[in-house]
C-alpha cells in the first residue's frame with residue numbers, strides 16, 4: 373500500500389486548500405445569514421464560486437471515471453480523499469467543486485449505465501453543475517436496508533412505464549433546481565428477489581408526483597439537501613428512461629453505494645478536524661473553578677482520544693480509497709463497511725465531546741457541534757445501517773477463515 377500523492381495530485385489538494393481558505397470560508401457567515409432568511413434556493417454567490425472553481429479545474433474531482441470530453445479534473449479515490457476532507461469542513465463547500473452528494477453517486481451510475489442519449493440529456497447538466505438529482509429508493513412501508521424489499525411498482529404500458537408507490541428520504545429531491553429522480557422499483561415481480569428491480573429516470577415535473585412534505589431530522593429541516601416524501605400515482609415515463617437493463621436495479625443500487633459511502637466518510641473527517649480545532653481553542657481560553665479547562669485531565673483525554681479516533685479513521689479511509697481504486701466496488705466491500713461503521717462512530721464520539729465542551733452553546737447552532745452531533749447519528753443509518761455492515765464484515769471474516777483453514781488446535785488446551 374502506498375498513500376503518497378503524485379506531485380499533480382498534491383498540487384490539486386493545495387489549490388483546493390487555498391480556494392477553501394480564501395474564497396469559501398470567508399463567505400460562511402453570509403451563507404448562514406442567507407439560509408436563515410430564505411426557505412429555499414441557494415445564496416446568489418454560490419454560482420459565482422462554482423464558476424471560479426470550474427475555471428480553475430477544481431471541478432468534478434470525485435469521479436474517477438471522468439471521460440476526456442467531460443468537464444473537470446479526473447482524480448482517483450485516493451487523490452480525492454484529501455480534497456473531500458477540506459470540503460467536509462463546511463456543509464455547503466462540496467457543491468462549489470461539484471463534488472456533493474447525492475449528485476456524485478448519481479453521476480457515477482449514469483456514467484456506467486446510461487445510453488449516449490441519456491448521458492446527453494441527464495448526465496451532462498449534472499457534470500456542468502446546472503441542475504440537481506436525487507436517488508429515490510427508500511420507502512416508509514418496507515425495511516429498506518434490505519433493498520430487495522422495495523415495493524414501488526413500475527409497470528410497462530406500451531411505450532411507457534407507469535409508476536405507483538411512495539418514497540421518502542429521496543435527499544435533494546425537493547430542491548427547486550432538482551430536475552430528475554433515479555427511482556428504484558419493481559418491474560419483474562416474478563423474478564428472483566435481486567432481479568426484480570429496475571432504475572428509471574423520472575423528471576420531477578412529471579404529472580402524478582405529489583411532494584407530501586420535507587422530513588425534519590431531529591427536529592430540523594435540512595436546507596442543503598432536504599429529505600422529501602413523495603407519492604407516485606400513475607406516473608408515466610417513456611420506456612427510454614430505463615437505466616441499464618430491466619431487472620438490474622438491485623445491482624445498480626449496490627454499485628452506487630461504494631463511492632457514496634466513502635465520500636461521506638472523507639467529508640466527516642474534515643468536519644471532525646474543525647471540531648477538534650474548536651475544542652482546543654475553547655478549552656485553552658475558558659476558566660472554571662480557578663483553572664483553564666485544558667488543565668483538567670478529562671479534557672486532555674478527550675482531545676487525545678479525538679486525535680486517536682481521527683487518525684485511525686483517516687488511515688482506514690485512505691486504505692479503503694486505495695482498495696476501491698485497485699479492486700473496484702466489489703473488491704473493496706469489506707473496507708467500505710469497516711469505514712462506514714468506524715468513521716460514523718469516531719464522528720459521533722468527537723461531536724459528543726464537542727457539545728459537552730461548548731456547554732449550552734454546544735446545543736445551539738452558534739457552533740458546528742450540534743449539527744455534527746445529529747449528522748453523525750444519521751450517518752449510522754443512511755447508506756446502510758451499522759447492523760447491515762456488521763453482517764457484511766462478519767461474512768468476509770468467516771469466508772476468509774474458512775479459506776485459510778488454519779489448524780488452531782495448538783492454541784487450545786487439549
Ligand SMILES: Cc1cc2nc3c(=O)[nH]c(=O)nc-3n(C[C@H](O)[C@H](O)[C@H](O)COP(=O)(O)OP(=O)(O)OC[C@H]3O[C@@H](n4cnc5c(N)ncnc54)[C@H](O)[C@@H]3O)c2cc1C
Nearest residue numbers: 507508509510515516517541542543750754755756757759
Ligand atoms: C439523512 C438521511 C438521508 C438519506 N438519503 C437517502 C437517499 O438519498 N435516498 C434513499 O433512497 N434513501 C435515503 N435515506 C434512507 C436510508 O438509506 C434508509 O433509512 C436506510 O437504508 C435504512 O432503511 P430503513 O429506514 O427502512 O430502516 P429499516 O430497514 O427498517 O431498518 C431499521 C433498523 O433495523 C435494524 N436492522 C436492519 N437490518 C438489519 C440486519 N440485517 N441485522 C440487524 N439489524 C438490522 C437496524 O438497526 C436498522 O437501523 C436517507 C436516510 C437518512 C436518515
